[in-house]
Every structure is written in C-alpha cells, then in structure tokens.
Amino acid sequence: MSTLDLVNLHKRFGNVDAVNHINLSVGNGEFLCILGPSGCGKSTALRMIAGFETPTSGDVRIDGASVVEMPPNRRPTAMVFQKYTLWPHMKVYENIAFGLHLRRLPRAEIDRKVQGALDLVGLSSYGPRYPAQLSGGEQQRIALARALVLEPKILLLDEPFSNLDALLRVRLREELRRIQRQVHITAIFVTHDQEEALSLADRIAVMSKGQIEQLDKPSVIYAHPQTLFVADFIGAMNLLQATASGDKLQIGTQALPLPAAVNGSGTITVAIRPEDLALVPSSETQANAWMGTVEQLMDMGHYRKGIVNVPDVGRVKVYLSKSLSLNENDRVALAPVRYLVYQNGQPPVEVSRQLDRGVLAYN
Ligand SMILES: Nc1ncnc2c1ncn2[C@@H]1O[C@H](COP(=O)(O)OP(=O)(O)O)[C@@H](O)[C@H]1O
C-alpha cells in the first residue's frame, strides 16, 4: 500500500491554479522529488501534505486515510524548510527536544532520542551550542535532526539546501540519502535543481504550471522525456524546429531520416542531447552529417562543452572528450545518432541511428 496518495488535489489562490488537479502515489520508504521551475506549485503541494495549506478540492491520504481535516501537528509528517528555522535563543539540544517535550515524553527518553538524532546527522557533540555558533550546513543538519526525532512517517523537504554553496549542497545531498535509507523513511523533496533531483530521487514528478508533466525514475525522465517541457527542463538539450519533406525531416538546409510514425503536418520539434551528437572528421563523407564551425569550446574539467554553428540550423551544443584535439574555428561534421521527434503535443517518436561503418567519431 502507498504511504501517501494525492487524489485530484487542487489549490486555487484568487485566479491562480497553484496546484491543478494532481494525482500522485508515493510508496513506503520511497524518495520522491518534486521538480519544476519557480512558481509551478511545488511548495503549495508540499504544504497541503503537511497541513499548512487547505486544499480547494481533492484529498491527501496517508496510509489510506484522509488527513485534510487534521492539523499539521497531528499529521505523521515533519518538514524541513529552505531558510534556517532553528529557534536562536535555544541550544541545539532544546531545539531538537522541543517536539518531544510537547509529547510529554520522560526526560531520559528525550535525552536518548535527541542524542540518537544528533548521531544520525553526524553532529553528536553539538547539543550545547546555539544556532548562531553553527555554519549554514550544520544548521540544516540540525533542522533535519529536529524533523527526524519525531519519527514521522513522511519527511517533507522544501528546497532545504538551496541557501548553501555548491560543494556543501552535494555533500548534504549524499548525507540525506544515506540517512533516509538508514531510517527507511518516506521522503518528499521539493527542488528546482534538476541535478539534485536526478541524483537523489527514486522517482521524479516534474511539475509545470500546477500540473505533473511526467512521473518516473530519473533515468527514464532523462532518456525519454514525454513532453517538450520535460525535454527542455531536464538536462541540456538542442531543440530544433523541423518540417517534414518527403522521407526527410528538414531542419534548415540539413536533413534527418523521417520516422514513419510522424505524419507530415504541423509544427515538428526535434530534440537532441549534446552527447547524442557524434562529431566526425569533416573529411569523411557521412550520410546525414551536418557541417559546421566550432564557435566556442568550454573546459569543464573532465570533458569539454562545445558550440558548433551549423548554417541554417543554429548553434548546436555538443560534449567533447578531452583527448580530442579540436580548436575554435575548426570545421567539423555532426551526426545525430539519437533524437526525439515531438509533434502536436504527442509523446515523442524516438530514433536511433548507427554511424556509417569506418567513421571514427571524435567524442
Ligand atoms: N499564499 C498565497 N497566496 C496567493 N498566491 C500564492 C500563495 N502561495 C503561492 N501562491 C502562488 O501560487 C503559485 C505557486 O506557488 P508555489 O507553490 O510557491 O511555487 P513553487 O514552490 O513551485 O515556487 C505561484 O503563482 C504563487 O505566486
């Protein structure tokens, strides 16, 4: 049975449908990320699960029972927010113990649980400190400890690492995943950061304008984006306008094979990931390769990003191996080996091609 079910859940503010009839089931122990751009309704959805916001219609069910009439403190949920929300006048110990005092637990049990929570987040000796004596990352670990000490069924996190620097964000991400697995808690993590979602989640719900565009495993979302929005939002993507002409997909003066499942009418968009463009030596004759000029190369450490200007197509993003001796202004041929064809709001038609025999791809 699912831990959490959102059933036709809707929230309207004035004339804005912040959350627009979403349906979602989250399993016991699952780590689900809600991913989408700012303003798409992520926080509103999470706040309805926590009980800080009342749905306009629809239902929130935990273990099969509706909780919409239940105040936040009675729900088996606990929330971690983006901004540090520790009480500044209380020591770390008291911050974590607060919810347990409200539950009137015996002193010895509170001590034991607070220490257990501190151990879990790797800050065993921090009980006597005040929040002002902690770094941002430490404060968020304590906020996590304060949520976990209540032993909620569902842990809710609203962009908890967004205020931290990039390196710390990655460290805490790994830490959170370890803790979530260790205590086997159901977690719902809201973020606008696709990398965070791809690396953390068992499943991602991609949201746009109050609706769920796609719900799937990270690898599936990345490889098979079902809408143009998801294709554009997740990972780097070249989106190119195309028309059907005979058995070709015409993109400017360049062509690709037209998949049989695509009918000729209407606007067609071809989506190609940078890693799905093989760069082949320009001297090779390669069917359906596109000639272009390397406009820009960016060193990314273990690989390079390139921008290739293809006449009548535009500036195309590619990823290049470090070992490749290639310079700006070099002429190259690009061969798309995998692409997705979107038409009329339908799920895409996916095409994979082999390079011609004997051609050595640079990347
Ligand atoms: N209390 C509120 N009153 C009016 N509008 C709100 C309120 N909270 C959120 N909204 C609106 O609802 C939409 C979704 O907001 P939110 O859930 O905060 O998005 P996200 O967390 O994805 O950035 C936005 O258009 C926002 O302006």
Ligand SMILES: [Mg+2]
């Ligand atoms: Mg938000």
